[in-house]
Amino acid sequence: MEDLIFNLFIFVLASFVGFELISKVPPTLHTPLMSGANAISGITLIGALIIAGGSESVYAQWIGFVAIVFATINVVGGFMVTDRMLEMFKKKEDDK
Amino acid sequence: MSQFLPDFIQSYIPNSIQLIYLIATGFFIVGIRRLGSPATARSGNQLASIGMFIGVFVTLFDRDIISFEFIIAGVILGALLGAFAAKKVKMTAMPEMVAVFNGFGGGASALVAWGEFSRLETGSFEVQALITTGLSILIGSITFTGSFIAFGKLKGFIGGGRIALPGQNIINLVLTAAALALVGWFTVDPEYQLVFWSLFGLALLIGVLTVLPIGGADMPVVISLLNSYSGIAASMAGFVLGNNLLIISGALVGAAGLILTNIMCQAMNRTLFNVLFGAFGGDEGGPGQDLGDKSVQQTFADDVAIQCSYANKVIVVPGYGLAVAQAQHILKEVANLLEEKGVTVKYGIHPVAGRMPGHMNVLLAEADVPYDQLYDMDDINPEFKSTDVVLIIGANDVVNPAAKTNPGSPIYGMPILDVDEAKRTIVFKRSMNPGYAGIENELFYSDKNQMFFGDAKKSLQDLAVAIKELD
Numbered sequence: 001m002e003d004l005i006f007n008l009f010i011f012v013l014a015s016f017v018g019f020e021l022i023s024k025v026p027p028t029l030h031t032p033l034m035s036g037a038n039a040i041s042g043i044t045l046i047g048a049l050i051i052a053g054g055s056e057s058v059y060a061q062w063i064g065f066v067a068i069v070f071a072t073i074n075v076v077g078g079f080m081v082t083d084r085m086l087e088m089f090k091k092k093e094d095d096k
Numbered sequence: 097m098s099q100f101l102p103d104f105i106q107s108y109i110p111n112s113i114q115l116i117y118l119i120a121t122g123f124f125i126v127g128i129r130r131l132g133s134p135a136t137a138r139s140g141n142q143l144a145s146i147g148m149f150i151g152v153f154v155t156l157f158d159r160d161i162i163s164f165e166f167i168i169a170g171v172i173l174g175a176l177l178g179a180f181a182a183k184k185v186k187m188t189a190m191p192e193m194v195a196v197f198n199g200f201g202g203g204a205s206a207l208v209a210w211g212e213f214s215r216l217e218t219g220s221f222e223v224q225a226l227i228t229t230g231l232s233i234l235i236g237s238i239t240f241t242g243s244f245i246a247f248g249k250l251k252g253f254i255g256g257g258r259i260a261l262p263g264q265n266i267i268n269l270v271l272t273a274a275a276l277a278l279v280g281w282f283t284v285d286p287e288y289q290l291v292f293w294s295l296f297g298l299a300l301l302i303g304v305l306t307v308l309p310i311g312g313a314d315m316p317v318v319i320s321l322l323n324s325y326s327g328i329a330a331s332m333a334g335f336v337l338g339n340n341l342l343i344i345s346g347a348l349v350g351a352a353g354l355i356l357t358n359i360m361c362q363a364m365n366r367t368l369f370n371v372l373f374g375a376f377g378g379d380e381g382g383p384g385q386d387l388g389d390k391s392v393q394q395t396f397a398d399d400v401a402i403q404c405s406y407a408n409k410v411i412v413v414p415g416y417g418l419a420v421a422q423a424q425h426i427l428k429e430v431a432n433l434l435e436e437k438g439v440t441v442k443y444g445i446h447p448v449a450g451r452m453p454g455h456m457n458v459l460l461a462e463a464d465v466p467y468d469q470l471y472d473m474d475d476i477n478p479e480f481k482s483t484d485v486v487l488i489i490g491a492n493d494v495v496n497p498a499a500k501t502n503p504g505s506p507i508y509g510m511p512i513l514d515v516d517e518a519k520r521t522i523v524f525k526r527s528m529n530p531g532y533a534g535i536e537n538e539l540f541y542s543d544k545n546q547m548f549f550g551d552a553k554k555s556l557q558d559l560a561v562a563i564k565e566l567d
Contacts, residue, residue: 010344019354022352026133037131039197052166069174070200070201
């Protein structure tokens with residue numbers, strides 16, 4: 001139970017950091033922000049690696065495999081598409 | 097990979113992994129921070145991706161990971177699919193793309209919790225792992241199916257309007273309560289297979305049923321909320337595995353999604369509950385809607401060209417119709433022609449224009465419109481008084497004065513762009529059909545307003561030709 005409480009502390013504090021970080025973002029960047037944050041939520045890939053790389057059961061490994069495919073799509077696609085969007089944001093001076 | 101390292105190093109590995117996770121966390125936080133300003137946003141995204149790479153790479157040294165066939169195959173397959181989709185997607189289809197990626201992320205979190213649960217030996221369950229496993233499966237699965245339904249609605253595979261069974265809201269509330277009860281039951285009796293599978297199935301069903309009734313105009317809220325869910329699901333998976341990096345990153349994303357959801361709700365003057373459980377209908381006409389015998393003034397490209405060319409200041413108000421017509425590039429060309437004539441051109445962007453937060457900004461950026469010409473609602477509203485012509489392209493509800501004047505209107509109280517203060521408004525529209533919210537717009541019948549009927553792209557092309565011919 002102590003672990004749960006400790007993890008809960010981390011969760012709540014990290015949420016506050018998240019609120020502080022995001023509340024200042026201008027509307028212009030809402031789409032890239034969402035897409036970038038979405039790519040970060042693919043961090044669950046790390047959990048998928050641990051499941052797929054363990055050897056206790058082939059059943060779990062297959063679940064892990066599908067999880068890896070899903071999470072990697074999220075991570076790689078998310079970061080790349082965000083980069084593609086942000087590449088287009090320019091100031092007027094850089095226009096020409 | 098730890099088995100390939102010498103013994104004396106192996107004992108340091110668990111702590112080293114944790115410390116490197118801390119570094120990855122730092123990359124994420126600084127990355128998100130830098131995403132907050134247009135000048136640094138790109139580097140912020142790159143920093144976050146470096147953090148992700150570090151986190152993933154160092155995890156490969158985890159002692160529990162001893163076989164790599166599944167990992168290598170999964171990462172290659174996922175990376176190819178993700179990269180292909182990211183390269184190919186059109187900017188107008190960005191809301192769909194984010195929804196899909198989001199769905200995969202949520203699905204992955206549910207699978208991670210399931211996989212970890214299936215590895216545990218019976219009898220060795222701990223309560224805290226079980227609660228979070230249940231929650232991770234619940235939230236992850238809702239995100240998974242919810243996102244794909246949102247994708248289907250945005251793509252038009254599924255009707256954009258309200259699709260609802262009678263008593264849908266009560267059904268959804270009951271199902272959600274039942275799912276939470278199943279999480280509790282699962283915690284008490286994890287070996288009862290039927291409970292586990294019922295929870296999984298019910299969660300997938302809730303994702304479908306909660307997103308299905310939500311109309312197209314509310315999609316910015318839904319996408320933000322699903323984004324938040326996928327973060328919380330990842331965080332819950334972190335609780336299951338006792339992994340701090342997952343808990344923290346998931347919480348950051350969860351918080352980000354909630355803030356955006358809140359901003360979107362405020363922009364529509366609606367509560368989240370109202371969006372989720374009370375979609376706009378097409379038939380709530382309210383009093384004062386009878387505009388029967390009023391008529392609209394119609395206009396054509398030549399006339400619009402003259403009005404714009406001799407204006408001092410023109411403000412463009414883009415909406416989803418611009419995206420549908422793929423007209424952002426030709427719009428930029430028209431703006432260039434006007435600027436060459438010395439006209440000041442600005443863009444006024446409503447927070448919920450488009451189908452996801454900031455969607456219009458991305459489309460205009462794609463057409464090389466510099467971001468310092470794009471103005472938020474609060475910044476542009478004082479300027480309409482001194483504006484000669486407002487071009488409203490594919491937008492409707494965000495300029496509807498009923499939001500200010502008609503308490504019976506479903507959108508009453510929603511902050512809008514005050515285009516009616518300008519000397520002249522010109523609405524680019526395909527026909528007189530009401531917008532997504534299904535509400536009549538008095539602006540169209542105003543003396544100061546003219547309607548320019550036709551597909552937005554075609555109309556703007558005609559306008560560009562007409563402006564050139566004036567020289």
